[in-house]
Amino acid sequence: MAPPTAHSGTASRDVAAGVSVIDTERRYVEGIITLHDRMTYGRLPDQISGEPLHVHQSGDGLLTLAVRDSQLPHRYLLGLLGFRLAQYLRLGWVSQPVVYREALFHEPLRPAVGQEDIHVVSLCLTTGRIRGYAALAGSRDPDPLPLDGPGRTRLSVEKDHKIDLMGRYAAEGWTTHQVYEAKRLLRDQTMPRGELGARVPWHVLMAWGRALMALDEFLPRVLVAGDAKESGSLRHLRRMGFRLDVVEGTSPGLPETDLLWPIFKTDEQAKPFVGRLGPDFARRMDTISAFLARPLGSEPVGTLLGELS
Amino acid sequence: MTADSSTTLTPAGEAADFFATVRDFARDYVRPRAIELDRALPAEFDWELVREGTSIGLMRMGIPKESGGLGLGAVDMATVIEELAAADPGVALIFGGSGLFQTPIVLSGDARLQARYLAPFISDEPVLGCNAVTEELAGVDLIIPDNAIHAQDIMVARRDGDRYLLNGTKKFITNGPLASYASVLANMEGHPGATGLTCFIVDLDQPGVTRGPVADKMGYRACLGGELAFKDVVVPAENVVGGELGGWDLNVSQSNMCRITCAAVSTGIARAALEKAIAWCGERIQGGKKLYQHQFSAGLLAQMTMKVDAARLMYLHAAKIADTGVPCPEYEPAVAKLFADRAAIEVADAATSLLGARGYVRDFGMEKILRDSYGPRIYEGTWQALSIIITEGIYRSEDA
Numbered sequence: 212m213a214p215p216t217a218h219s220g221t222a223s224r225d226v227a228a229g230v231s232v233i234d235t236e237r238r239y240v241e242g243i244i245t246l247h248d249r250m251t252y253g254r255l256p257d258q259i260s261g262e263p264l265h266v267h268q269s270g271d272g273l274l275t276l277a278v279r280d281s282q283l284p285h286r287y288l289l290g291l292l293g294f295r296l297a298q299y300l301r302l303g304w305v306s307q308p309v310v311y312r313e314a315l316f317h318e319p320l321r322p323a324v325g326q327e328d329i330h331v332v333s334l335c336l337t338t339g340r341i342r343g344y345a346a347l348a349g350s351r352d353p354d355p356l357p358l359d360g361p362g363r364t365r366l367s368v369e370k371d372h373k374i375d376l377m378g379r380y381a382a383e384g385w386t387t388h389q390v391y392e393a394k395r396l397l398r399d400q401t402m403p404r405g406e407l408g409a410r411v412p413w414h415v416l417m418a419w420g421r422a423l424m425a426l427d428e429f430l431p432r433v434l435v436a437g438d439a440k441e442s443g444s445l446r447h448l449r450r451m452g453f454r455l456d457v458v459e460g461t462s463p464g465l466p467e468t469d470l471l472w473p474i475f476k477t478d479e480q481a482k483p484f485v486g487r488l489g490p491d492f493a494r495r496m497d498t499i500s501a502f503l504a505r506p507l508g509s510e511p512v513g514t515l516l517g518e519l520s
Numbered sequence: 521m522t523a524d525s526s527t528t529l530t531p532a533g534e535a536a537d538f539f540a541t542v543r544d545f546a547r548d549y550v551r552p553r554a555i556e557l558d559r560a561l562p563a564e565f566d567w568e569l570v571r572e573g574t575s576i577g578l579m580r581m582g583i584p585k586e587s588g589g590l591g592l593g594a595v596d597m598a599t600v601i602e603e604l605a606a607a608d609p610g611v612a613l614i615f616g617g618s619g620l621f622q623t624p625i626v627l628s629g630d631a632r633l634q635a636r637y638l639a640p641f642i643s644d645e646p647v648l649g650c651n652a653v654t655e656e657l658a659g660v661d662l663i664i665p666d667n668a669i670h671a672q673d674i675m676v677a678r679r680d681g682d683r684y685l686l687n688g689t690k691k692f693i694t695n696g697p698l699a700s701y702a703s704v705l706a707n708m709e710g711h712p713g714a715t716g717l718t719c720f721i722v723d724l725d726q727p728g729v730t731r732g733p734v735a736d737k738m739g740y741r742a743c744l745g746g747e748l749a750f751k752d753v754v755v756p757a758e759n760v761v762g763g764e765l766g767g768w769d770l771n772v773s774q775s776n777m778c779r780i781t782c783a784a785v786s787t788g789i790a791r792a793a794l795e796k797a798i799a800w801c802g803e804r805i806q807g808g809k810k811l812y813q814h815q816f817s818a819g820l821l822a823q824m825t826m827k828v829d830a831a832r833l834m835y836l837h838a839a840k841i842a843d844t845g846v847p848c849p850e851y852e853p854a855v856a857k858l859f860a861d862r863a864a865i866e867v868a869d870a871a872t873s874l875l876g877a878r879g880y881v882r883d884f885g886m887e888k889i890l891r892d893s894y895g896p897r898i899y900e901g902t903w904q905a906l907s908i909i910i911t912e913g914i915y916r917s918e919d920a
Contacts, residue, residue, distance in 0.1 A: 235758050249640065250640070250643035250644075253644045286589075289588045290643065293639065311632070314631035
């Protein structure tokens with residue numbers, strides 16, 4: 212499969228070697244995509260340490276887990292970050308030249324300071340392939356800081372949209388360690404567009420929501436920040452029961468040296484948001500759980516959307 | 521009992537947990553299947569065993585930690601291989617052969633090759649690799665640099681723009697019948713003999729690659745070996761390891777490192793034979809006393825134990841040098857392998873004689889060990905080739 216292109220540079224050629232850089236770059240990227248298409252993670256559930264934040268196994272053959280960074284063996288963490296990279300390559304949302312230049316086979320590891328990231332993974336129990344994924348990125352501040360603290364680490368969404376998203380939520384008892392950034396709600400792009408394919412995002416969102424509930428109980432209280440498209444994830448987040456504050460009119464962008472710069476080259480721009488778990492969040496999670504417990508083929512996902520609207 | 525590896529094989533730190541897992545795997549999973557694996561047809565290759573081994577880390581022992589591997593050094597790697605070989609050397613070779621594919625990539629320091637070709641081994645999906653060197657007319661001619669000019673009819677690589685075309689046939693390639701990837705040594709067109717050796721990383725599931733019949737080997741039958749034929753196989757230029765004509769240096773470095781683990785395989789075989797002999801001589805009563813209490817049997821057991829212990833100490837010595845210096849030495853691994861290869865045959869032979877009729881009957885597994893013991897003296901340097909390397913090392917020191 213030839214991935215969509217996201218080239219920033221012009222074609223160059225190492226004349227002495229007779230090697231086209233664009234060709235080697237294309238081969239490298241195709242190789243990385245193919246590599247991740249073949250990778251499986253069937254043993255992952257047995258090899259996480261401690262109790263996952265959430266786990267559910269469904270009749271449609273998927274096992275969905277929400278785990279912290281430190282619960283994953285290193286190779287699985289690299290694998291998950293690799294899945295993210297491969298899906299974004301397929302979608303044309305990452306820079307191929309950067310992937311090639313940096314010799315990436317996974318998204319870069321984040322520094323192990325502050326709050327850990329949480330990974331939600333939906334695995335096919337038969338093949339061990341990842342079918343869906345989402346992340347909640349924790350604060351990189353080593354110690355909790357006020358949300359309007361000048362020294363706090365900015366969220367990716369704040370850097371991308373060049374705004375101070377969290378300062379307005381500064382209040383007694385709220386710190387950067389209670390903020391999680393929603394990232395990479397992904398479905399395996401090679402999956403057929405069938406009913407199971409339509410269910411996968413809901414398995415992931417449900418585990419994602421349950422993980423937030425667990426964190427909300429533990430911390431207590433969490434805020435979720437990020438950016439999403441009105442026609443996409445924002446609708447899902449509202450259906451899930453998030454109370455969302457959406458920021459309009461930003462002009463996001465990244466330099467072409469950044470791995471993720473192509474994501475903002477789009478007709479519909481993602482909008483920054485901050486979400487809190489609404490009063491009926493738990494009930495809505497139960498609704499999603501009940502739907503996903505029904506056998507495959509019994510009711511289309513449209514039924515769930517109706518129940519959540 | 522000194523022949524028990526636990527007295528000398530005690531990896532420390534993170535490697536200790538891994539070693540304990542491998543020991544359990546070898547004892548509880550591999551050993552009970554060894555005879556069955558030995559008798560299985562090629563079509564019955566045990567992928568489930570590979571899957572289990574992959575899950576505990578045997579496919580990523582030599583891969584750097586930052587790439588998702590275990591980053592084991594020579595000492596830890598060799599001790600693990602001895603443990604596997606004592607259960608079944610064929611199984612040790614399945615994983616060791618894949619490690620041989622990985623080694624040139626690790627040595628290259630090429631981040632892109634590492635990303636593309638090491639990452640598949642961190643998956644749960646079992647994947648095999650192989651290192652394709654030997655050919656119909658060239659074995660030692662691809663190991664002894666002075667022989668290079670005399671090598672005949674070597675696989676040819678021809679540059680064609682930003683790619684190479686490979687043509688030729690490799691023989692007796694461990695994992696060849698099933699591997700997804702190979703590191704292949706081919707001679708650049710226009711260079712006589714094997715003087716233009718170059719190492720290529722090749723995806724084997726592509727047009728032009730043909731897998732020949734599986735070799736009907738005397739031992740190591742759990743691990744399949746066979747022929748790989750290449751007809752105009754396309755390899756992109758970026759898949760050259762160590763540059764054009766860099767194959768010799770790479771192969772010499774790799775062989776030096778590999779001989780340490782080969783010596784560990786031989787030690788494992790010898791140890792398996794010794795364990796069988798010790799068990800039998802401790803229970804069998806003849807002339808009113810146990811066999812080990814008879815002088816000739818005791819003498820044999822003592823000699824066998826000495827050889828196993830010495831073989832282990834020699835490969836550990838070589839491994840420690842390899843772990844603490846660059847480049848890997850030539851002399852110590854060659855000496856360790858030469859000794860261990862001989863020890864495997866002698867200890868297996870002695871054990872077979874001590875077991876009497878049971879040593880000759882297939883169900884007891886002793887005859888399998890005897891057959892396996894003859895394998896190590898062929899690969900990665902025959903005793904003749906090792907002797908040249910060792911004596912050249914001696915005289916190099918004398919001359920210096």
